[in-house]
Amino acid sequence: xxxxxxxxxxLLAVYLVGLKFLSYFAHRISTGSSEDYFLASRNIGLFxxxxxxxxxxxxxxxxxxxxxxxxxxxxxxxxxxxxxxxPVVYFFLATKMWRLGKVKxxxxxxxxxxxxxxSKTVVFWCAAIGLLALLPYAVAQLVAxxxxxxxxxxxxxxxxxxxxxxxxxxxLYMYFGGVRAVVWTDVVQGFIFAILLIVAGFMVVSWSxxxxxxxxxxxxxxxxxxxxxxxxxWNYYELGLLPLSFSFLPYIWQxxxxxxxxxxxxxxxxxxxxxxxxxxxxxxxxxxxxxxILPGGVKDADNVLGALFSDNAPYFGAMLLVAxxxxxxxxxxxxxxxAGSLITHDLGGLVxxxxxxxxxxxxxxxxSTVVLTAALYVWALNLKTSSILNLIILGISLTIMYLxxxxxxxxxxxxxxxxxxWSMGGGLIVFCIKQQIPFGFKWFGLSSLLPPPLGxxxxxxxxxxxxxxxxxxxxxxxxxxxxQREYDxxxxxxxAAPAD
Amino acid sequence: xxxxxxxxxxIGFLMQVFVPLGIFGRPSGLVFGVPTQLALVFVGTWILVGxxxxxYFTWLMPYARALDRSFNIQxx
Numbered sequence: 001x002x003x004x005x006x007x008x009x010x011l012l013a014v015y016l017v018g019l020k021f022l023s024y025f026a027h028r029i030s031t032g033s034s035e036d037y038f039l040a041s042r043n044i045g046l047f048x049x050x051x052x053x054x055x056x057x058x059x060x061x062x063x064x065x066x067x068x069x070x071x072x073x074x075x076x077x078x079x080x081x082x083x084x085x086x087p088v089v090y091f092f093l094a095t096k097m098w099r100l101g102k103v104k105x106x107x108x109x110x111x112x113x114x115x116x117x118x119s120k121t122v123v124f125w126c127a128a129i130g131l132l133a134l135l136p137y138a139v140a141q142l143v144a145x146x147x148x149x150x151x152x153x154x155x156x157x158x159x160x161x162x163x164x165x166x167x168x169x170x171x172l173y174m175y176f177g178g179v180r181a182v183v184w185t186d187v188v189q190g191f192i193f194a195i196l197l198i199v200a201g202f203m204v205v206s207w208s209x210x211x212x213x214x215x216x217x218x219x220x221x222x223x224x225x226x227x228x229x230x231x232x233x234w235n236y237y238e239l240g241l242l243p244l245s246f247s248f249l250p251y252i253w254q255x256x257x258x259x260x261x262x263x264x265x266x267x268x269x270x271x272x273x274x275x276x277x278x279x280x281x282x283x284x285x286x287x288x289x290x291x292x293i294l295p296g297g298v299k300d301a302d303n304v305l306g307a308l309f310s311d312n313a314p315y316f317g318a319m320l321l322v323a324x325x326x327x328x329x330x331x332x333x334x335x336x337x338x339a340g341s342l343i344t345h346d347l348g349g350l351v352x353x354x355x356x357x358x359x360x361x362x363x364x365x366x367x368s369t370v371v372l373t374a375a376l377y378v379w380a381l382n383l384k385t386s387s388i389l390n391l392i393i394l395g396i397s398l399t400i401m402y403l404x405x406x407x408x409x410x411x412x413x414x415x416x417x418x419x420x421x422w423s424m425g426g427g428l429i430v431f432c433i434k435q436q437i438p439f440g441f442k443w444f445g446l447s448s449l450l451p452p453p454l455g456x457x458x459x460x461x462x463x464x465x466x467x468x469x470x471x472x473x474x475x476x477x478x479x480x481x482x483x484q485r486e487y488d489x490x491x492x493x494x495x496a497a498p499a500d
Numbered sequence: 501x502x503x504x505x506x507x508x509x510x511i512g513f514l515m516q517v518f519v520p521l522g523i524f525g526r527p528s529g530l531v532f533g534v535p536t537q538l539a540l541v542f543v544g545t546w547i548l549v550g551x552x553x554x555x556y557f558t559w560l561m562p563y564a565r566a567l568d569r570s571f572n573i574q575x576x
Contacts, residue, residue, distance in 0.1 A: 075538060078520065081545045085513060091555060095564045102571065211533055219535055226535035228520040236520065261573045262564035270556045273549050281542070492566065 004314035005154045011322045012149075016169050019185060019329075023173035026181035034362050037178035038107050038341045039258045044183060046264040050271045051187030052334075053255050057246075057276070058193065059141055059331035063324040064148065065389065066280065068304045070287025074225020082240035084277050087269040089247045094256045096410060096491050098265045101257035103490055108338075109253045109402065110346035116409050116483050119417040120350055125424035127346035129401050130250040132428075134339045135376065137249075137395030141332035142166065142380035148325050151303060160381065167377035170333055171370045178366075179258070182333045189326040194279060196320050200309075201282035204289035207312055214285075217292040225288070234453035241457050242393070245400035251338035336376070340369035394435070397457040401427035404468035410487070412472075417479060419472030427464030434459045502559040509551025515544025 002010070030036050044052070069077040097112065106112045109130060114123035142163055149162025157165075173181050208214035219226055246252065259265045290304050298307045305324070309317025344365040383391075404423045408415030433443045434456040450459050477484075518524065519540040531539035 075520070078538065078541050081541060082516060084545050084548055085516075087552065088509065091552075091560055095560070095567055099567050099570075215530065215533060215535065219530075227526065227537055228522065229526060232520045237517070240517075261571075262567040263561065263573075266556065266560045266564040269560070270552065273552060277545055277549060 023177035026177035055186035055190035055330040067287035086243035133398040140391035248399035423468035426467040430463035431460030505554030512548025
């Protein structure tokens with residue numbers, strides 16, 4: 001009989017070959033334009049939209065680390081349920097983004113903000129924040145995938161070869177298939193993964209002797225994991241800001257442009273939190289069950305999934321971990337494509353004149369994605385021992401700086417181009433000072449002016465709001481008055497009064 | 501009706517915020533078979549989702565359909 005490790009390698013091989021086929025078919029129906037390459041011609045239906053959004057949210061880090069964090073921290077990790085709040089922000093924005101994207105042909109967040117505020121400075125800061133957010137997040141996924149590869153195959157395939165194979169695979173299928181290949185793979189792996197995770201939840205309950213014994217063991221032997229006493233500090237609530245900034249990650253934003261209809265966008269916003277809560281409840285059950293099923297403890301607390309399934313159901317465990325690996329692939333490919341679009345359309349647009357849908361621009365977009373993948377590959381090889389969670393949190397945190405400008409665009413008539421530019425630039429600089437970016441730079445002692453308990457995301461958001469409001473109040477918005485009128489006409493009167 | 505949805509959503513969110521702080525005390529025992537403090541966070545989360553559902557049906561979906569009609573797109 002085939003060993004679990006060989007079974008895992010076979011599954012990985014089948015998965016990677018399957019990607020090639022999907023990429024080939026996606027390539028055959030592509031139209032050879034930037035809009036098609038980055039947004040699948042804005043024709044993604046509801047089923048695919050839900051699949052790709054969920055797959056983009058769930059990554060290897062989330063899937064593998066979530067049961068581990070529930071096992072390790074218990075109630076201290078419950079801040080993750082703040083993510084159910086994430087779609088609320090988009091209730092105000094997503095359908096408007098879809099409509100404007102459709103009418104005006106926007107491809108990136110910078111396209112929309114730059115066009116509305118009529119400012120290249122806004123485009124620059126928008127692209128800078130987007131890239132600074134996407135690249136650490138994407139490299140963290142590559143590191144997580146490399147580690148998972150090594151763990152899955154018991155070291156038969158090393159971290160180096162794992163990252164190498166995955167990077168080449170990513171570059172090839174993104175180059176040929178574009179976002180259509182990404183969406184197709186997202187749908188397949190997103191739904192398979194969700195089903196496997198829920199089944200895994202039922203399996204661990206069964207192994208625990210049923211729901212009653214599982215909970216009794218949890219409350220009797222690890223009572224601290226079921227209580228919030230002593231667990232709640234400012235950091236718990238500050239992490240609750242992440243759902244706000246997560247919504248504005250460029251690849252999540254671009255999913256609103258991709259949808260076939262506004263109704264599909266709305267249905268997607270309703271489906272995401274429901275699926276999210278169900279799946280994270282399953283990871284809580286899995287993490288909590290480890291106390292009962294493995295009373296001697298877990299040797300590697302970063303891989304509770306592996307520990308639970310390696311002895312009890314090795315083949316199912318292999319499928320689950322390959323699905324987690326695929327979840328990481330589906331996140332990093334979306335991030336790389338999105339980063340490619342920021343370079344091509346936003347940064348490239350600052351120095352380029354002429355047709356952005358030309359064959360040259362399309363080719364530049366494809367190659368920029370490949371070059372980015374190569375750069376991240378080299379970076380990932382040097383990061384094997386780094387904390388991927390810190391990189392992920394850093395990446396997600398940065399896009400909080402978009403928030404004032406985006407809401408100002410739709411809901412505040414006094415917003416000005418200067419206010420938007422200062423908001424993003426100033427917020428980013430304050431964030432970097434607090435976070436001591438780059439490379440632990442102390443910013444001449446300025447970071448001491450930003451004391452705890454607030455962290456970089458809170459200071460960044462506060463600075464961004466303050467700069468936006470004050471600079472907007474003291475500068476003129478006549479340059480964008482016609483844009484405000486145009487947006488009002490395009491979006492209708494309901495745009496200004498969402499709660500009525 | 502949408503205002504009720506926003507209110508329900510706010511109640512759910514406030515439960516997510518206040519339960520860990522111990523505003524409602526530190527109850528022990530089980531609710532719905534789950535340790536009470538954790539169960540209250542889950543309940544708060546589902547109340548929030550319930551508010552989302554109300555707002556979706558009463559405000560977001562009609563607005564989205566109106567946008568679709570302007571493009572002659574049929575609801576899928």
